[in-house]
Amino acid sequence: MPKRNKRRTLTPQFKFQVALEALKELRSVNEIAAEHKVHPTQVTTWKKELREGGRVLFERRNGKNRELEDQERHTARLERTLGRVVVEKEFLLKKCVELGIEP
Secondary structure (H helix, E strand, O other): OOOOOOOOOOOHHHHHHHHHHHHHOOOOHHHHHHHHOOOHHHHHHHHHHHHHHHHHHHOOOOOOOHHHHHHHHHHHHHHHHHHHHHHHHHHHHHHHHHHOOOO
């Protein structure tokens, strides 16, 4: 039975260093990939992930995300509207019963 090759496990630190090197663009992606023995597509993917996800490093950790705040305000507004509609419905049902109107 042929011996299976064990897959390499790459650390986040290694991926970060390779992506940072690719982001600097001092050498080509192919050169960086060959040096670190990874596929050039993988280097490009890490570079893209670093570029897109790097902003997270500078977000305030104790502050709320603006999108989350907007979503919470919208949810609160919808809950108030729903509560008002429920109260109005109960009021109208009660008046229908008092007036002898079938709801």
